[in-house]
Amino acid sequence: MAEKAVFYHAGCTVCVDTEQRFVGAMNPAAYDVEVVHLGETPQRLAEAEAAGVQSVPAIVMGGAVYHINHGADLSALR
């Protein structure tokens, strides 16, 4: 069964490009990726922070956070 991963973004250009590239390239048999737009769902900011996300775009996989390039700091989304 595919493991769950969460891709956090905020609709920025860097975010959208990264989402298309990475989420599109991932093996659906390995990861089931949920995409969360923190600008539209700010109620999930606390969850992202708790997972260790400091900036977007970022993906949480297997309990680890991977910050990919840099679009915006989480503090800018509050």
Added chain:
Amino acid sequence: MAEKAVFYHAGCTVCVDTEQRFVGAMNPAAYDVEVVHLGETPQRLAEAEAAGVQSVPAIVMGGAVYHINHGADLSALR
């Protein structure tokens, strides 16, 4: 046919973790990923720099560079 991607690293802990996570999660039908250890093949540093790589780990896909977390700056590998 799968597009070529190049994952550059330098054997650091952050690099190895990222390689296992990302390269292992990618759909082989979408990307054929070459893994390059810049510490062992410093002759490829110029190629990485020309592609826009500033630090490792990084992956070049479709002509764009994605820096994932931060292990070491390229300048530290010369």
